[in-house]
Structures are given as C-alpha cells and as structure tokens.
Amino acid sequence: MLAAPRDGATTSGEPQMALIDLANPTRFLALTQRLLPWLTAATLVVLAAGLYLSATAPDDYQQGATVKIMFLHVPSAWLAMAIWGLMSLAALGTLVWRHPLADVAGKAAVPIGAAFTLICLVTGSLWGRPTWGTYWVWDARLTSVLVLFIMYLAVMTLWRTIDDPSRAARAAAVLTLVGTINLPIIKFSVDWWNTLHQPASVLRAGGPTIDPSLLWPLLVMALAFLLMFITLHLAVMRNEILRRRVRTLSLMKAEAATA
Amino acid sequence: MTALSALMVRDLRLAVRVGGGALIGVLFFLIVVTLIPFAIGPDLNLLARIGPAILWLGALLASLLTLDRLLAADQEDGSLDLLLMGRAPLELAFATKAAAHWLATGLPLVVAAPLLGLLLNLDLPAIGAVMLTLLVGTPALTFIGLIGAALAAALRRGGLLLAVLVLPLTIPVLIFGVASTTAAVMGPVPFGTPFAILCALSLASLVIGPFAAALAIRHGLE
Amino acid sequence: MKLAARDLACRRGGRLVFDRLSFSVARGQGLIVTGRNGAGKSSLLRVVAGLLTPEGGELTVDGGDPELSLGEQCHYIGHQDAQKPSLTVLENLTFWTRFLDGEPNRINDALTATGLEDLAALPAGYLSAGQRRRLSLARLIAIPRPVWLLDEPTTALDVSAQEMLARLMAQHLDGGGLILAAVHGAIGLKHAQELRL
Numbered sequence: 001m002l003a004a005p006r007d008g009a010t011t012s013g014e015p016q017m018a019l020i021d022l023a024n025p026t027r028f029l030a031l032t033q034r035l036l037p038w039l040t041a042a043t044l045v046v047l048a049a050g051l052y053l054s055a056t057a058p059d060d061y062q063q064g065a066t067v068k069i070m071f072l073h074v075p076s077a078w079l080a081m082a083i084w085g086l087m088s089l090a091a092l093g094t095l096v097w098r099h100p101l102a103d104v105a106g107k108a109a110v111p112i113g114a115a116f117t118l119i120c121l122v123t124g125s126l127w128g129r130p131t132w133g134t135y136w137v138w139d140a141r142l143t144s145v146l147v148l149f150i151m152y153l154a155v156m157t158l159w160r161t162i163d164d165p166s167r168a169a170r171a172a173a174v175l176t177l178v179g180t181i182n183l184p185i186i187k188f189s190v191d192w193w194n195t196l197h198q199p200a201s202v203l204r205a206g207g208p209t210i211d212p213s214l215l216w217p218l219l220v221m222a223l224a225f226l227l228m229f230i231t232l233h234l235a236v237m238r239n240e241i242l243r244r245r246v247r248t249l250s251l252m253k254a255e256a257a258t259a
Numbered sequence: 260m261t262a263l264s265a266l267m268v269r270d271l272r273l274a275v276r277v278g279g280g281a282l283i284g285v286l287f288f289l290i291v292v293t294l295i296p297f298a299i300g301p302d303l304n305l306l307a308r309i310g311p312a313i314l315w316l317g318a319l320l321a322s323l324l325t326l327d328r329l330l331a332a333d334q335e336d337g338s339l340d341l342l343l344m345g346r347a348p349l350e351l352a353f354a355t356k357a358a359a360h361w362l363a364t365g366l367p368l369v370v371a372a373p374l375l376g377l378l379l380n381l382d383l384p385a386i387g388a389v390m391l392t393l394l395v396g397t398p399a400l401t402f403i404g405l406i407g408a409a410l411a412a413a414l415r416r417g418g419l420l421l422a423v424l425v426l427p428l429t430i431p432v433l434i435f436g437v438a439s440t441t442a443a444v445m446g447p448v449p450f451g452t453p454f455a456i457l458c459a460l461s462l463a464s465l466v467i468g469p470f471a472a473a474l475a476i477r478h479g480l481e
Numbered sequence: 482m483k484l485a486a487r488d489l490a491c492r493r494g495g496r497l498v499f500d501r502l503s504f505s506v507a508r509g510q511g512l513i514v515t516g517r518n519g520a521g522k523s524s525l526l527r528v529v530a531g532l533l534t535p536e537g538g539e540l541t542v543d544g545g546d547p548e549l550s551l552g553e554q555c556h557y558i559g560h561q562d563a564q565k566p567s568l569t570v571l572e573n574l575t576f577w578t579r580f581l582d583g584e585p586n587r588i589n590d591a592l593t594a595t596g597l598e599d600l601a602a603l604p605a606g607y608l609s610a611g612q613r614r615r616l617s618l619a620r621l622i623a624i625p626r627p628v629w630l631l632d633e634p635t636t637a638l639d640v641s642a643q644e645m646l647a648r649l650m651a652q653h654l655d656g657g658g659l660i661l662a663a664v665h666g667a668i669g670l671k672h673a674q675e676l677r678l
Contacts, residue, residue, distance in 0.1 A: 125377070135377045138301030146293060146378075153286050163566075163606070193297060254607040257600055265579035269568070276567040337561025340532055344552045345580050 023100045025241050032234045039231040047224040053217035066130050067214070073123040075222040076116045079229055080148060083113035087155070088180040091173035101237070103169030104244075106176065107159055108236035112229055114152035120145055140194040144187045151179045165244055262347045263355045270356055274363035281363040284321045285371045291317040292375045303380040310379035311389050311440040315433055317375070318368045318393055319400055323429070325364050326404040327421045329356060330412035330476070339412070339476070349476070354469040357405045365397035388443035388450075392457060396436040399461040402468030403428050409472035413479025432460050482544035482627050483507045484529070484551075484659055489538035491524045498524045502538065504676050511650070511660040511670045516678030522663035523559070525678070526630045529661060530557045545627060555628040556621055560636075562613045566606025570597055573605050574619055583624030591622035595645065610637040621649060629653060631662040643669065 054071040087109050093102025124142055125135045136142070155172055162168035274281050295313050296306060306313075330353075333339040342352050372393055376386040407425035414420070438453035485505040491498045498521035506512045514522045527533040529540065531552025542551050564573045574592065578585055592598045595615040605613065614637045621629060629650070635643050647669030650660055662668060 134303060134380050136380065137303065138296050138306075143296075143301075150286070150290055150293065153289075157283055157286060194301075196300070250603050251607050254600055254603055254609070254612065257596075257612070262580045262582060265576055269565075269572075269576045272568065272572070273565060277565075335561075336565070337559055337563040338565075340530070340557060340559060340561075341563050341577065341581065343532060344530060344555060344557060346549065346553050346582055347580070 025101065025104075028101060029238060029241060032238055036231065036234060036238075039227065039234065043224065043227040043231050046220065046227055050217060050221035050224040053220055057217045058211075058213055066127060069123050069127040070214070071217050071221045073120055073127055074218060075225040076120040076123065077145065078222060079225050080113060080117040080120050080145065083109050083116065083229065084148065084152075084176075084180065084183070087113065087176045091176040091180075094169050094173040095177075101241075103165070103173065104237050104240050105233070106172060107169070108233055108240055110152060110156050110159065110172075112232050112236065114149065114156060116225070116229070117145060117149040117152055121149060138194075140187075140191045143190050143194075144183075147186050147190070148183065151183070155179070165247070262345055263351055266342075266347075266352060266355045267359050270359035271363055274359065281367050284325045284364045285367050287324065288317045288321040288368055288371055289375060291320055292378060296379075307380040307382070307385070310376060310381040311385060311444070312437050313379060314372055314375060314389050315393070315396075315436050315440070318372065318397060319426075319429060319433060321368055322365055322397060322400040323404050323407070323422055323425055326360065326401070326408045326425075327411055327418060329360055329405065329408040330472070331408070331415075334412045334415075343476075349473040350469040353405060353409070353472045353476075354402075354465070357402050357468060361398050361401040365401050369393045369397060385440070385444045388440040391443075392436045392439045392454065395454070395457055395461055396432050399432045399457075399464040400429055402461075402464040403432070405468040406471045406475065409475040410479075413475050432457065432464075435460060482542070482657070482659065484628065485541045485543070486529075487539055487541070489525075489528065489540065490536045491521060491528055491533065492536045493521075493524050493533070497536070499678055500537075502676075502678075504674070506659050506661065506674070508544075508657045508659070509654045511654060511662065511673035512676055513668075513670060513673045514661060514663040514676045514678060515665070520678035522678060523632050526557065526559075526632050526661060526663055529628070530555050530630050532557070551628070554626055555630050556624070556626045557630045557632075558617050558621070558634055559632045562617050564605045564613060564616060567604055569602050570605055570608070570616055571601040573616065574623060577620050578623045581620075581624045581626075583620075585623075587623045591619040594622055594649075595619045596642070611639060611642060614638055615642055615645075618646060618649070621653070627658050629658060629660045629662075631660065633663055633665065635664070635666075635668050 050071070054068055057068065057071075059065050059067065087106050090102045090106030090109065093099040094106060121142070124145070128137065128142075129135055155175055158172050158175055159168050162171060292313060299305065330339065333342065343349060345352065369390055372390050373386045376389060381389070404421075404425050406428070407421040410424055411421045435453045435457040438448070439450060439457055442448045442453055443450045483505065484507075485503075487503050489502040490500045498519075502525070504512060514525060516522055524533060528535045529551065531550060540551065542554075545551075545554055563577070568576070570592070571588070574588055575585065577583070578588055589598070592601055595618055597612065597615055597619065600608065600612065605616065608616065614634075618634065634646060638646065650662075650668075650670055653660060660670065660673075662670060662673075
C-alpha cells in the first residue's frame with residue numbers, strides 16, 4: 001500500500017488513551033516520543049536500585065558471591081519467555097485481529113528477546129562454571145533455553161529474508177505461533193531426553209527455596225529488566241515505523257519518476 | 260578500482276544485505292551442533308572426544324549449503340553473461356567470488372567455532388586446534404564447493420544436487436582437518452604432518468576450483 | 482571495425498535454430514534482425530557475444546583490438562537486466578562500469594541521459610520495468626565499446642525513452658560503432674540493413 005501516512009491529530013488536539021488509538025502509527029509515534037524519556041529514567045533508577053540491592057545481598061553459604069549471578073540470570077530467563085509470549089500475541093494480532101501495529105510490535109520484540117535469552121545463557125554458563133567445572137552442560141533447562149534462542153534467531157532470519165514488510169509479517173507470525181505450540185513439546189522432549197541420559201550428578205544451580213533477603217533484589221532486578229524491555233521495545237517500534245515510512249516514500253519516489 | 264576488486268566489493272555488499280546475510284550460515288552451524296547431543300546423548304566426555312569432528316562436519320555442511328546461490332543468482336538475472344564478457348579472466352572472476360563468499364560466510368564459521376566448542380565441552384587447546392584447522396580448511400571447502408555451484412548453475416538445478424556432487428570431493432579436507440585437530444590435542448601423530456597436507460589441499464583447491472568452475476560454465480552455456 | 486559472419490549455424494536445446502547465415506556489418510552500420518518468436522534472433526546475438534558456441538560457420542572481425550576477443554568488445558543488452566535489487570541504482574551502474582573497464586567519470590552523465598539521476602540512491606528493486614531497462618541502457622553510455630548487441634531494447638520503454646535510445650544509437654553509429662539489434666517492430670535505426678530469420 002502506497003498511501004501517505006495519515007495525520008493523527010484529533011480535532012480537539014488531545015490524544016485519547018484508548019488502545020484503538022495507538023493503532024494509528026502517527027499517534028503512536030507522538031505518544032512514545034513523550035513517554036520514552038520518562039521510561040528511560042524509570043528504567044535507570046530501578047536498575048540502579050536493583051544492582052545496589054544485588055551487590056549488598058548476603059552471600060550464599062554454599063556458592064559464595066557467585067550466587068549473585070542469579071540476579072541477572074533468573075530475570076533474563078523470565079523475560080526471554082515472556083517476550084516470546086508477547087510475540088505470540090502480536091502474531092495473533094497480525095493474523096487474526098489485523099491490528100495495524102501488531103506486526104511492528106512482533107518484529108521489534110524479537111532481537112530484544114534474543115538478547116535476553118543470550119544473557120540468560122551466558123550468565124547461566126558463567127554461574128555453572130564454578131559449580132559444574134565446565135561452561136556448559138546439556139541439562140534440561142539450559143538446553144531448552146538454547147533451543148528457545150535458536151527459535152528467536154530463526155524468526156529474526158525470516159524477517160530479514162523477506163523484503164516486503166506485510167509478507168514478512170505474516171510469515172513471521174506463522175512461524176512464531178508454530179514455535180509457541182512447539183516450545184512446550186520441545187521442553188517436554190528435552191526433559192524426557194534428560195531422564196534417558198541420567199547426568200552423573202544432580203545439578204541444582206540455585207537453592208530449592210529463595211531466602212527473602214535474596215528475593216527482594218531478584219524482584220527489583222526483574223522489574224528493572226521489564227522496564228528495560230518496555231523502553232527498548234517502544235524505541236525499536238518507533239524505528240521500525242520510521243524505517244517503513246522511508247521505504248514507502250522511496251517507492252513513491254520511484255513510481256512518481258516514471259514520467 | 261580494478262574489475263576484480265569491484266566484484267569483491269559487490270559480492271560482500273550483497274552478502275551483507277541480502278536475505279539472512281552471512282549469519283544464516285553461523286545459525287545453521289549452531290543448529291547442527293545442537294542436534295548432535297540430542298541424537299547421541301549429553302555425555303560430556305563423549306562430546307569432548309568427538310567435538311572436533313562435530314565442529315568440522317557442521318562447518319562443512321554450513322559452508323556447502325550456503326554455496327548453491329553463489330552462481331545461480333547471477334545466472335538468473337543475466338549478470339553471469341556480463342561476467343563472461345568482461346576483460347578479466349573468468350577463472351579470476353570466479354576465484355574472486357569464492358573469496359568474497361569465504362570472507363562473508365566461511366570466516367564467521369571459524370569465529371563461531373570456539374563458542375560452539377564450549378557447548379561441546381572442548382578444552383582450550385582443542386578449541387585452538389579446531390579454529391586453526393577450520394581457518395585453513397574452510398577456504399578449501401568454499402573453492403571445491405565453487406565447482407558444484409558452477410555445475411548447478413550450468414545445469415540449472417540446485418539444492419541437493421550441489422551437495423551430492425561436492426560432498427564426496429570434500430572428504431580429503433574433512434579427513435585431514437579432523438586428523439590435524441586430533442593430532443594437536445592428543446597425538447600420537449605430530450600435528451605438522453596432517454596439517455601440511457590440509458594446507459596443500461587448500462592451496463590446490465584455490466587453483467582447481469576456479470578453473471573447473473569456469474570450464475563448467477563455458478560448456479554449459481546456452 | 483568490421484564484423485562478418487559466414488554460414489553461421491546454431492543449435493540450441495537440440496534444435497537447429499538457424500543455418501547457413503551470412504552477413505557483414507561495417508563501421509557506422511546497423512543490422513536489424515527480425516523474425517518471429519523462436520526464429521533465433523536472441524541466439525544470433527548470443528553467438529556474436531561469445532555466450533553461445535556456434536555449431537558451424539565462422540565469425541570474423543576486421544580491425545578492433547587484436548588483444549581482445551569479440552565478446553570483450555561488445556555490449557550485450559539482453560532480456561534480463563543484470564541488476565541486483567538490493568543494490569542502489571548508482572551502485573549497480575558503478576559496479577558494471579568498473580568491472581567492464583568503463584569510464585567512472587561518465588557515470589553521472591549516463592544517469593542523467595537516461596533520466597535516472599533523481600533515483601540514483603534508491604534500491605534497484607524499487608524501479609519499474611522501464612526504469613530498469615533504462616538503467617541497462619545507461620551502461621552503453623558509461624562504458625565505451627564498439628559493438629552493441631541489443632535484444633529487443635525498446636521493451637517496457639515509453640516514447641521519450643525510445644527517442645533517447647534512438648539518439649544514442651545514432652550517435653554511436655556516427656562515431657564509427659556497430660549495432661546489431663533484434664526487434665519486433667521499428668526502433669528508429671536509420672539506414673540499417675535488415676536480416677530476416
């Protein structure tokens with residue numbers, strides 16, 4: 001579609017906050033432009049608080065100070081999974097409800113989700129090194145996260161391969177939904193595979209219950225990561241909308257020049 | 260800028276801009292390495308012992324499966340015709356394309372190998388040995404694969420045909436690549452012997468590949 | 482420079498496309514090749530370009546550069562555009578100019594002459610069929626070569642672009658070049674011989 005972007009101001013000049021109005025890209029850009037500085041500030045404040053709490057939390061009696069990697073590892077795992085959930089909603093939004101910004105939301109979430117998954121893998125690996133003696137074991141949880149990482153990269157690859165945004169959006173949405181169905185199956189298979197090949201020792205990276213003194217830093221860091229995701233997500237969505245506008249304008253320019 | 264450097268720059272630009280880019284090869288490499296433990300179990304000692312072989316196989320498959328569009332894309336849009344009408348020898352033009360392909364696709368595999376080696380519980384000397392042998396051996400894979408790419412373009416078929424034609428030719432590279440790595444890690448053969456042969460195979464392929472590819476294209480012309 | 486063919490025969494896909502074909506084209510002359518679809522017009526141009534080996538007969542070149550083969554002194558504008566959609570218009574033209582030993586300082590003039598100067602920074606994939614054809618023709622300006630082999634060059638061109646092509650061809654012939662063009666209708670090549678296949 002080569003229609004020029006519509007102007008989004010209402011007659012009263014006051015943008016409404018209903019979800020339906022966010023469907024207008026122009027209004028979305030205006031709204032996020034006002035929100036982003038606040039979100040960035042909030043993210044930095046909560047992140048600073050979380051890092052301070054993590055640094056001052058007591059050491060674990062078994063693992064010493066390395067247990068604090070958990071404050072990065074666990075929230076990034078939560079985000080990695082939550083973001084895939086968000087991508088599934090965006091995929092439904094693209095295919096079923098045809099919300100105009102759904103595919104933009106989906107595309108913007110992918111690299112951020114992949115990054116959180118990578119942080120989870122790397123921190124998990126560094127955490128495991130003192131405990132297991134190696135940087136990696138093929139236990140059920142880590143392996144499932146590795147497969148999730150590969151799925152993220154697969155969706156990213158698909159987005160990059162197709163030039164037309166709406167075709168790419170539909171293909172990526174289908175792949176995301178197939179992934180959503182498959183990930184529990186993969187998790188189940190990996191758990192099963194892990195029971196078939198009993199590891200030499202039972203590996204528990206982290207205690208069975210979390211002491212309250214460790215819980216608060218964890219929750220604050222989780223909140224910080226969530227805010228970080230929201231801020232980055234909105235920023236990436238803005239970039240994607242602007243990128244598509246550049247593309248549309250270029251196509252229009254080429255079409256107009258056929259005189 | 261000369262004709263061949265213009266061709267190198269163009270191919271590198273295309274590798275970065277088109278489709279999944281060069282990183283799709285690395286992603287495929289990662290997937291192959293991840294699949295192996297699912298098939299044979301997560302025994303870390305076993306994985307460490309056969310790790311170099313897994314990495315070599317993964318790099319080989321990733322190299323070859325990204326090659327089939329190398330010449331077919333140029334043939335489909337008419338660029339191959341113009342490459343033939345340039346004043347640079349066709350053999351050099353193909354060598355340039357293969358070199359660009361190795362820089363964009365083969366070299367990232369070498370860089371990714373250490374991280375994948377960690378997944379397979381390889382220790383540092385083994386990772387170093389794998390990286391060095393892949394660095395020397397992946398050009399051989401690319402230049403031998405060039406022959407298959409030329410045949411696939413000349414015959415206008417792709418996909419598995421290329422793999423079937425080329426994989427047998429890469430067996431010596433695979434043998435000496437894994438042998439050098441194993442020699443470096445545990446011996447008893449000194450590292451230099453299989454490594455020198457691997458280097459020789461690479462150097463030979465730098466010459467044979469472009470000549471065979473040019474022959475295939477000229478004879479397949481319509 | 483003079484180009485002559487004697488008893489040229491060509492086989493393609495098992496089928497003998499033409500046989501015992503003879504013609505000659507001298508400096509400043511054009512040859513228009515006509516015939517129905519499948520008669521072998523494209524095949525003839527590809528034989529001259531060196532892209533197809535003739536089954537019989539011979540092609541002789543008088544004059545020209547003795548160090549270069551015939552194909553290396555020809556331009557070939559075929560049905561395909563030899564452009565990469567993800568490279569910009571300028572990048573596409575610059576590449577071919579450099580690869581085919583053209584003159585890089587003529588690139589901007591070539592884009593202006595073909596009316597593409599405003600689109601230079603756009604990806605070639607955004608162009609219409611007519612614009613892509615004009616980009617192919619820009620090669621003729623940026624890269625000087627004596628023999629032009631044009632296979633239905635006016636496809637997708639509008640009237641003003643066809644006039645531009647006619648002017649280009651006239652200039653080329655005035656400068657002592659040769660043109661072989663395969664066409665269905667008229668392309669404004671004056672005083673040209675006709676070869677009917």
